[in-house]
Amino acid sequence: GIQVEQSPPDLILQEGANSTLRCNFSDSVNNLQWFHQNPWGQLINLFYIPSGTKQNGRLSATTVATERYSLLYISSSQTTDSGVYFCAVGYSGTYKYIFGTGTRLKVLA
Amino acid sequence: NAGVTQTPKFQVLKTGQSMTLQCAQDMNHNSMYWYRQDPGMGLRLIYYSASEGTTDKGEVPNGYNVSRLNKREFSLRLESAAPSQTSVYFCASVQGAYNEQFFGPGTRLTVL
Numbered sequence: 001g002i003q004v005e006q007s008p009p010d011l012i013l014q015e016g017a018n019s020t021l022r023c024n025f026s027d028s029v030n031n032l033q034w035f036h037q038n039p040w041g042q043l044i045n046l047f048y049i050p051s052g053t054k055q056n057g058r059l060s061a062t063t064v065a066t067e068r069y070s071l072l073y074i075s076s077s078q079t080t081d082s083g084v085y086f087c088a089v090g091y092s093g094t095y096k097y098i099f100g101t102g103t104r105l106k107v108l109a
Numbered sequence: 110n111a112g113v114t115q116t117p118k119f120q121v122l123k124t125g126q127s128m129t130l131q132c133a134q135d136m137n138h139n140s141m142y143w144y145r146q147d148p149g150m151g152l153r154l155i156y157y158s159a160s161e162g163t164t165d166k167g168e169v170p171n172g173y174n175v176s177r178l179n180k181r182e183f184s185l186r187l188e189s190a191a192p193s194q195t196s197v198y199f200c201a202s203v204q205g206a207y208n209e210q211f212f213g214p215g216t217r218l219t220v221l
Contacts, residue, residue, distance in 0.1 A: 031207050041197060041215055048209040086151055090207065095140055095159040096167060097210065099151040 002027045002091055006100035013077050013107050021072040021103045023087035031090030031097070032063050034072050038083045046072070046085075077107045110135050113213035115200050121219045122190045130185040130216050132200030140203040141183035142167075142210070143175060145196040152199060158183055190220045 003026040013019055023032070034046040047054050047061040049070065054061055058077075063070040074081055084102040091098075116131045134141065139160045144152040144167075154167030158177040172194060174186045187194060200213040 033210060035212075041217075043199065043212040043215075045209060045211065050207070088152075088210070095157055095165075095203075096154055097142070099144075099153070101151045 002029070002089065002098050004087065004089055004098050004100040006085075006087060006103050008103060009101070010104045011106070013105070015077060015079060015107055015109050017077050017107075018073070018075045019077060019105070021074070021085050021105075023070040023072070023089075023100055025068050025070075025089050027068070027091060029065065029068075029089040029091045032065075032070055033088045033097075034061055034070070035086045035088065036081075036083050037086060037102075043086075074105075077105075079107045079109050081105060082107050112136065113200055113202055113211055115198075115213040115216050117216060118214065119217050121221065122187075123221050124191060126190050127186065127188050128190065128218075129187075130198055130200075130218075131182070132184065132213060133182045134200075134202040134211070135181065136202060136204070136211065137180070138202035138204045138211075139180070140205065141177065142201040142203070143173075143183070143185045144199045144201065145169065145194075146199060146215075147196050155185065155198075190218075192220050194218065195220045 005024045036044045051065045058075045060073045086102045088099045113134045142157040143155040156175040158164045161180045198216045201210045
């Protein structure tokens with residue numbers, strides 16, 4: 001089955017710093033989402049981005065489907081950005097989604 | 110709109126007990142999903158229902174059963190709970206196969 005890997009597994013930043021999170025997948029996908037899981041466990045939708053680039057405030061994401069990766073950029077990080085960031089992919093011919101193992105981000109004040 | 114709702118929020122069971130986790134969505138989505146998340150890990154798919162009247166196994170279906178009661182509701186049943194089923198359970202829904210998933214708040218289950 002399709003493999004989804006995220007890097008780095010852990011990241012510690014000072015408030016105000018920028019960061020790039022990566023999601024690699026092993027096969028063609030038709031669906032890719034980025035989520036933020038906050039410290040209370042809630043999963044928050046960030047981007048639905050099977051291809052191309054999107055921006056939402058300080059966050060942006062790019063998916064290069066032909067090269068099988070997606071990037072999530074966080075600029076001017078804030079302590080409220082702390083938590084775990086997951087990518088999830090869905091692939092052709094199935095309704096299944098596969099989650100990556102996540103990047104755990106801690107932003108220090 | 111409430112989105113995706115799950116009940117209960119917390120549950121403690123003894124080994125061998127049974128229970129049903131409930132999920133409902135009010136977004137008129139066709140597809141619904143059950144995931145489990147173990148500590149420090151990502152989400153793993155247990156079962157899904159692509160449309161009303163259909164259910165299929167995900168990555169980790171053993172020990173679980175599901176029922177797609179109607180378009181709104183998708184329940185997950187543990188017939189004989191085991192400590193290995195201690196986890197946080199999330200329900201999600203999607204409109205079609207290639208769209209954005211929306212998640213419920215989760216049910217934290219502990220099996221003693």
